[in-house]
Amino acid sequence: MCGIAGLIHRGKSSNVGSELQGMLQALKHRGEDSTGYALYGDTDGKNFIMRFKVGENVGEGSSSIMEDVSVYDERKKVVDQTLAEMGAKVVKEERTLPYSLRYEIDYNVKDLLEFSQRIESIPGVEILSMGKSLEVIKDLGNAKMVCDRYSLDKVVGTHAIGHARMATESGVDIKSAHPFWGYPFSDVSVVHNGQLTNYWNNRRVLENKGMRFMSECDSELIAVYLAEKMRDGATLEEGMKASLTGLDGVFTYFVATKDSLGMAKDTMAAKPLVLYESDDLVAMGSEEIAIRSVLPQEIDTYDPFDGEVKVWQI
Amino acid sequence: MANLKTVSKKSKAQSMGMHTEVLTGRTQQKFFNPDEAENFYYFGTYDVDFNKRTELDVKDMTAPEANKEIDNLMSQGYGTIVIKNPQGKHSLGVGILNKLNLIFEGSLGYFGMGSCDGPIVRINGRVGWSCAENLMAGKVVIEKNAGSCFGAAIRGGDLICKGSVGARTGIDMKGGTIIIGGDAGAFTGFMMQRGRIIILGDVGINLGDSMYDGTIFVGGEIGSYGSDAVDAELTSSDQDWLKRKLKVAEIGENFDVSKMKKIVAGKKLWNYDNLEPTEKKGAI
Numbered sequence: 001m002c003g004i005a006g007l008i009h010r011g012k013s014s015n016v017g018s019e020l021q022g023m024l025q026a027l028k029h030r031g032e033d034s035t036g037y038a039l040y041g042d043t044d045g046k047n048f049i050m051r052f053k054v055g056e057n058v059g060e061g062s063s064s065i066m067e068d069v070s071v072y073d074e075r076k077k078v079v080d081q082t083l084a085e086m087g088a089k090v091v092k093e094e095r096t097l098p099y100s101l102r103y104e105i106d107y108n109v110k111d112l113l114e115f116s117q118r119i120e121s122i123p124g125v126e127i128l129s130m131g132k133s134l135e136v137i138k139d140l141g142n143a144k145m146v147c148d149r150y151s152l153d154k155v156v157g158t159h160a161i162g163h164a165r166m167a168t169e170s171g172v173d174i175k176s177a178h179p180f181w182g183y184p185f186s187d188v189s190v191v192h193n194g195q196l197t198n199y200w201n202n203r204r205v206l207e208n209k210g211m212r213f214m215s216e217c218d219s220e221l222i223a224v225y226l227a228e229k230m231r232d233g234a235t236l237e238e239g240m241k242a243s244l245t246g247l248d249g250v251f252t253y254f255v256a257t258k259d260s261l262g263m264a265k266d267t268m269a270a271k272p273l274v275l276y277e278s279d280d281l282v283a284m285g286s287e288e289i290a291i292r293s294v295l296p297q298e299i300d301t302y303d304p305f306d307g308e309v310k311v312w313q314i
Numbered sequence: 315m316a317n318l319k320t321v322s323k324k325s326k327a328q329s330m331g332m333h334t335e336v337l338t339g340r341t342q343q344k345f346f347n348p349d350e351a352e353n354f355y356y357f358g359t360y361d362v363d364f365n366k367r368t369e370l371d372v373k374d375m376t377a378p379e380a381n382k383e384i385d386n387l388m389s390q391g392y393g394t395i396v397i398k399n400p401q402g403k404h405s406l407g408v409g410i411l412n413k414l415n416l417i418f419e420g421s422l423g424y425f426g427m428g429s430c431d432g433p434i435v436r437i438n439g440r441v442g443w444s445c446a447e448n449l450m451a452g453k454v455v456i457e458k459n460a461g462s463c464f465g466a467a468i469r470g471g472d473l474i475c476k477g478s479v480g481a482r483t484g485i486d487m488k489g490g491t492i493i494i495g496g497d498a499g500a501f502t503g504f505m506m507q508r509g510r511i512i513i514l515g516d517v518g519i520n521l522g523d524s525m526y527d528g529t530i531f532v533g534g535e536i537g538s539y540g541s542d543a544v545d546a547e548l549t550s551s552d553q554d555w556l557k558r559k560l561k562v563a564e565i566g567e568n569f570d571v572s573k574m575k576k577i578v579a580g581k582k583l584w585n586y587d588n589l590e591p592t593e594k595k596g597a598i
Contacts, residue, residue, distance in 0.1 A: 272443055287402070288421060288442055289401070292402045299421075300440070301458075303461045305500070305518060306481055307500075
């Protein structure tokens, strides 16, 4: 089933980590195999923030293979070595969990493709997000569990999207969890509720064009599809509108960039979405109770219609 | 156990071995005697007084707790109940088989007022997916917008949304009336079998797709017609009925119904002219 939620504050920052946690926790009955956050925090914009994993959470319910922690240490060493070889300086390093790391990197390059390919050529290493504002945090469990594990409730920023997952198409693991980074574009993330039926056809085409897939989760296609459109010069909104016919199946998805948040709904309107929009805040989710967690007072909400695409700026 | 009765004269289909027996036995249908007053009431319903009014704050209640409390209040004879702080909770007000004035001061989540028979309900907010699903009788008025599958499979009663509604409004409906003050999404009236839908605004693609029967009236633009949905003549009696219905519904009283479009089933999808299966196969 899965649940998605997102919000964007216009013209101000807020405690988006805590707000999104409340929204996703309200949707936990839609799935709590894994939960993911894409948070756009307030930063000075100088350094890249790279969230990456060197292994999987092999806790209860995981479909991943158990590995010794020493393997993670070895992979981390290779990552550090590769970064040094590329001239990327690690300014700050955090290892929240043995398999999950956050680096602030001083690295002056616009094209992240080569950078990402080098890092991900290390077996077992996956970049969850790369950007100057975006941080993707995803792990097994419900929203509160993930929030507590990574101390996300203190994150201040302008906007965020998130996902509560009931695994249906692929495994219960971090690599199949949402949000997906719009590889190799800085600060692009996607969450999706639904099922894409032309996943393999599109994947073959996109892989032939040099795009990368890290999982077998159909939702990852949306991130890669939009990234490919933008690589060819389309704006985010143009890419999203193209997806209404380019992607087959049922979907409601959110996409976020460093300064915008968008939603798209398939032409059959088969997946739910409730939206609240005001001058200073847009909040949306699979169910109204998600919005109620940040706006408990009586508000006007609506369901976007079939084939609708909307994009908001901060 | 049902008796098996052999049919002596075989039809064409039977001679092909498709079926050779018919089932007979005791009918499941209940026959009501008008003299037996108890047959007009469901078991467990209450004699309520509409002038006896109370309020119920459900802010800190789960949906089952709130619904049980509504039932409890009805058992005490309360005929008018005002629900405070519904806050988008799912499945509120379901399964009420009673005459009752029910007012929600706020919005409901999914499946609000599902499987009801008889209550008069006003929701001063929005409703989520599948509001009033399987409504048998009564009236449900929503002051703001509604989600998808609004009035799915209703059998009777009036379901009124003063704002706009999502996709598949009136899907599989078998009776009753749905009235929309704003716009409606795609697949409105999908597979409807009976009843009427009135939309004063625009409607999305595939209107009345695969409808068996029933009537849809549209005041605005139509995105596209679904399979087998066709235009029909808007008669004077249709207009009279529309005026009366909109007035009673307190919605679009001054709406010019003479310009509305009337859509019905073309009856080409299911109304086969008694062809045998082998003949249908040949026709395809």
